Amino acid sequence: MSSCVPYRRVTAVLLLAAAVPVHGANTEPRKAAEVPPADASFVTMQSIDAPIVDAGRVDGVLHVTITVQAKSEDEAAALTKRMPELRAAALPATIEFARLRASRFAPVDVERLAATITLPVKRVDATVDKVLIVKVSATEA
Numbered sequence: 001m002s003s004c005v006p007y008r009r010v011t012a013v014l015l016l017a018a019a020v021p022v023h024g025a026n027t028e029p030r031k032a033a034e035v036p037p038a039d040a041s042f043v044t045m046q047s048i049d050a051p052i053v054d055a056g057r058v059d060g061v062l063h064v065t066i067t068v069q070a071k072s073e074d075e076a077a078a079l080t081k082r083m084p085e086l087r088a089a090a091l092p093a094t095i096e097f098a099r100l101r102a103s104r105f106a107p108v109d110v111e112r113l114a115a116t117i118t119l120p121v122k123r124v125d126a127t128v129d130k131v132l133i134v135k136v137s138a139t140e141a
Contacts, residue, residue, distance in 0.1 A: 052141075108138055
């Protein structure tokens, strides 16, 4: 009688598998019309790599990718032309943050980093609505 139990389990599993509809999974590729258009008010800045200094030596590197959101699409087009100036404003703020608050052994306080970068970037161009940190990591040098 005990030899019959494994067969019952296999039969139950097969019945359950047969009860699941094959066409229920959404495996079809999305059509281009379904994908929402990109928001033109976002402008991505070239990545910034700042040294993490600890006790007078380089202990790691803080890698930051920043996206700036303008208040409108027209202002975003103007921001694209000023991107070198915006990056030049964000660079010293990122280096200062890396020197004081970053470690390759601890998570990066992204909210504080964004706040540190926002003020200098908005000083360069007041049409900047938000400074968004879209990618950040602290790695070994």
